[in-house]
Amino acid sequence: MHVTGTVPPPAPAPQATTDGPAHSGDTPDGTGRRTRRFGLPVATALVMGNIIGGGIFLLPASIAPYGTISLVAFGVLTVGAIALALVFGRLAERDPRTGGPYVYAREAFGDFAGFLAAWAYWITTWVSNAALAVAAVGYLDVLIPVNEHRWTACLAALVLQWLPALANIAGTRYVGAVQVVSTVLKLVPLLLVAVGGLFAFDADNLGPFRAGGESATGAISAAAAILLFSYLGVESAAVSAGEVRDPRRTVGRATVIGTAGAAVVYLLGTLAVFGTVAHNRLVDSTAPFSDAVNAMFGGAWGGWAVALAALVSMTGCLNGWTLMSAQTSYAAAKDGLFPAALARKRRGVPTVGVGVTVLLASLLTVWNYASGTARIFETLVLVTTFTATVPYLLATAAQLFHLVSGHRERVDRGRLVRDAVVASVAAAFSLWLVAGAGYQAVYQGVLFLFAGVLIYAVMAARKQRAEARTAEG
Template sequence: MSHTPAPSSTPSTATAPGGAGPDATGTLGLAQATALVIGGVIGTGIFLLPATLAQYGTISILAFGLVSVGAILIAMIFGKLGARIPASGGPYAYARDAFGEFAGFLTAWSFWLTAWIGNAGIAVAWVGYVNYFLHWDSTAGKILVALVGLAVPALINLSGVKNMGAFQLITTVLKFVPLLFVAIVGLFFLKGANFGPFNASGGSFLDALQTSAALVVFAYSGIEAVAIAAEKVRDPERNVARASVFGCLACAAVYMLSTVAIMGTVPHGELVGSTAPFSDALNHMFGGSIWGDVMATMAIISGIGALNGWTMLVAEMPFAAARDGMFPNAFTRMRNGVPYVGILVGTTLTIIVMAMNYLWSEDAFEDILLLATVTTVIPYLFSAAAQLFWLVTRERAVSRGKLARDLTVAIVGLAFTIWMVYGSGADAVLKSLILLLVGIPVYIWVKASRGEYGPNEVMHDASGNAVGTFPTDGPERGPTK
């Protein structure tokens, strides 16, 4: 059996939103593209996450597994969409192709918020590990260290895609191999008594599962990295899919194995209060105190690598949207093959959020990162919906088995994103909605500056009679007869 598509005026080989056609070529090979995913996903959070999850008990391992499966499904969806639409912007291009430019704008806006707010979070965590050696504990000292951590990736990105890719590959190897070492070797030191209770939260099973899963969600932010930078990838029709899935699988393996290894080597009571769970795990495996220095060094490398990748992404999304007339045109300006305005603006906004954190309320920054979790999920949701839309309305004839497989991945992926939004909590969802709504005046301003005042569509009166149209190319602001 085969699936017969509905008629469509948008062939799969057409130039994609964002301006890239199927012949687009890039600089990043498969290894560098995969490193971009791994480097974007694995930042500094993994070095504290096992201790955070321990307070919910070993149920968090189950939650980690569920979220990991969901993340892999989203990566598979990115792979399918990236092969069909190999354009910069990734989720933005997919949403615009399926649902129109306003959905594309909301996706781009949401991701852009995630990128520079999330970068501030990475920078703040990175400062803590740098100060393990420097001890610059004053507010001014912390801000200065964070400025260095943000300036170095910005300068590397501004120097060109090749340098950015090389730095990303090196830092990914340097942080991934030691993490994998802990994850694998730790399995030989497991003790059942260390794991603690299954549900240590004191609440219901579902509440503990939901909360611990919500904590894991942001750990996977970055699986869309190579899809967003698709035009910079060689052979994007193949390598976007492979890099997305390979990178996500590698991260899932390290996350799951390291969480199990640490929970099984560090006694539960000690792990709950730990500020360096990887160091504590190594101390229990081999003894000694040098492991604190080792893990701090790993975290520094991991953080600077994550900032390097995310600095690129914070510019790529608005670049793609601006090229299609939905972000200010300045974001399309290029130098050394990179959209330098996006890098400068994104880095500046990140510095502002970082400074606000240190000057006003460090404790409030956790709430800001939770907002970033919701804004992360929205592009995933639109991407899964775009894939489902394509399968239902535009897919070319395929076997029933392949169609069933792709539909299942799209439907489960969409359900997973809705679950992630729910798990972020009502307060974070409300605040994230407000941040999304703030983008609407920006959209209006950009469209008005281009002389575009609405779709060229026929309006009807109460009786169904045509009364006029909204032009797309003139200065009129109302219907014309």
């Protein structure tokens, strides 16, 4: 539950306004129409839907070689993720505008830091969308054979990207509906496995506490390196704060509830698989949830059932990440740091931003299939494991900046200490994410950031020239 202080935060500066009235259910979108704003259920579904992707269906097998001590790593990471969620909630109280980490970094450290947060996050979203769509085709192939020819698979991947994009273009009402439905549909089978695992649980299947030869600390760190990115998406409600009803209150609650809910699903689902599939079999499993379903309920239908659940899960992720990409570029474009066209909005959604996102992701997808090799594609995906962490680190730094500088006036000392401890844990978690990305990801990710510096130089110069003309006029 989101923790509030005894005294509300001071009102933000005049420029720190939302994109519409903070408490209305419907707001103008700049075209005379009314647009539906997200309430707590939709905002929570956005967080959970973006965190829980397709990776969960392989996680138990990925961490099984380290033994059940990997569940301890899950617990440690959950603490860090919830601390980060609380930080985003506090920052949204202070500045409830669309843009999330971009807005927080820019307010605290200026245009350049804000641009880096937006640039890194934007790259992460559309590259990840291409990766999600390609991975989803693998699950679709279990239900409908599409991988027999690479161009049939490519077409399927493009369709999986464009359908959520069309839902985004239709407006926030449809985005929210798709996100809620897909989140419910993905949770039902995962919770079914978790609950079913309680009745089919056999402690003999767990295997050793430490299966490898590492020390306890080494095993936890190794398992954590695999699990670190399972919580990406915790910022989802904050990025869309301008479209959330009563964002100062709702964003924090949705972020914490969504992150905690995802953690429960992760932990229970993984524990259920550990307890129903023998450890020596799980280590080599390519479909651990399918094996668990077959063990719990008999038969051999687990493969298509899990494939269907994974396909729904990834479609929901594509829907949410498309919105996140468009909202980030929209926020930066409004401040003159991204091209102005990306600031166009319709029915509460930056439609140009959605179009650019799906176009870039589609081009990357076609490139992947045309090249006949996944090497370039895998390199770009690896880059996103680092670029995703940049906005987190800048956001936690912004929170520490506000706490140390004393900008949160009239807050009691107890709340100040709590916020400082939470922000410190979130900062450590963000640094851990950077370390977990690996040397190659950091090296290549920094090159992408430096390429963004050149773009920032052009956009900042254009912004300065426009401001000079306005002053002269």
